[in-house]
Amino acid sequence: MTIKPNILISDPSLRDGNHAVRHQLTASQIERYCRLADAAGVPIVEVGHGNGIGASSLQLGLAAANDHQILSAARSALKRSLLGIHIIPGFATVDKDLKPALDAGVDVFRVAAHCTEADLTERFINFARNNGKTAYGVLMMSHMASPAVLLEEARKMEAYGAETLIIMDSAGHYLPNDVRERIETLVGGLGIPVGFHAHNNLGCAIANSITAVDAGATVLDGCARGFGAGAGNAQLEVLIAVLQKLGYETGIDLYGVLDLADFAEKELMDVVPTISSTSIVSGLSGVFSGFLKPATRIAEEYGVDARDIFFELGRRGVVAGQEDLILEVAQELARDKQVA
Template structure:
């Protein structure tokens, strides 16, 4: 049976959905359940990864060390992973700290056309003998050729694999298949896919990726994640098993973990809200949605217009400050028209 490596960012991407307020207690509880279910990797931290707690993208309830230690204590076989975005996190301040705490797997991400900013970080982690993957975020914004070129750079820096992120939930299965296929053909390392469910394509896109040769998939308990959420992990594992792929996950224990997440972590069940459909059509990073909702209310402007304007300006992950500028400009325009 062909094997798919499942990585579960419930405690990282899910943090977007609760404005980065996950508690150490919630993390500990889910980590234990994930260990029991034999989930291979869980990612933990602020929604934007190490060192990202900020006024720009939202402040974390706990610092990185507290979040990671809370999970570390409960993991034996399940590996502890983190997301790293150069420009937010640095080697000396953040990556070394994560290594000291005992993080096993690092995903070093950049906007999908900017892989060269990950060179030193991937190289450093590689030299320390840890597992390291490149992450090309917002992959709907580049052609398959550009993505393959950027992924190839990550391979040359020493990555064990490259993940394509559909950070805006904007891709359709045919897009995913085409892009993943190109990477698989070009690279001699693993290729994976990380979906968002804004257009209801989480499972379909993940399966399209596997069919095109991807061997790593991300999924979260109950789909807990930014925007409309991620691929719903328990559904993904069920579908993969039904299709004849093995994940090594104990399915009943996984369902237990998801029920626990439902009870203990999710204050709101992720759903495809009208705003998250617009966000995907505009091609804007899923993590923007909470900020857009708040700021649109404050400035009394239509959040849909804010998303489309942000989309026109081709904003990337981390440019949340522009929401304020766009909302203020829209509010000013309305005032002038009135």
């Protein structure tokens, strides 16, 4: 068998999974999960509010534990694993959020922006690098840009000092060929490793992740039992099993990660992520799956169909952070219904 490159696994269960529980993960849950992840040899554990540090808000949901509590809990439990955070400029600032995160012992700063807004990340990437920390550039909602535009934006992040570039399929919109086209373009055009973050709205999270590796990606995000926004992410333990079967090395212990997933199912989540009908609509319409919970609640309140809300939001090209538009769309739909 040929030697295949090592795949670096980053586990955002305690960040993306926070979307699934309305950001209510507690410091104790975080600490216990981190202990098991550390024991299983997960290389990077990402924690925080679903939208990253500094994002706890009325707009996006208030977190049960504040950033300081989350980071302290994780730091105390992670010995071998690196501690990662997700940061979106516009929600967080360097002074208010990054400096305290640095003090709390964060190792990996994953600085994220909408796929066409990479220039917002410069200061944040610089800050992490200047303080001797690892900085990733993350392009969210990557299905909204062509492969050529993605590469152009990724090159900006590389120029700012990003050491790895991740694209996120935030809406779970990709099929494997979409992933291959983008990852091949990025791997061919960048001098830094490329990674992929999947969502499972159309049932393709594992297939898309494996396609990404096949196309040259060397970093993958996976969440225990798929714990993440909407339909969930690439299921970490499945990913490890499939990569093992394909002959890739991740350094993660299979039994350890299976135990980790059992723990996550029992101790972290209200329900195991499934592909609900609304998630399918979200994936098809290309709307961020974090809109699922507020849209369902507001749809019920206004007596309108959440699917109509999603297709209308998709038509408007909404991006994460525009949850306030759900109210407006629901109101309009309710009004139209009354008139009809």
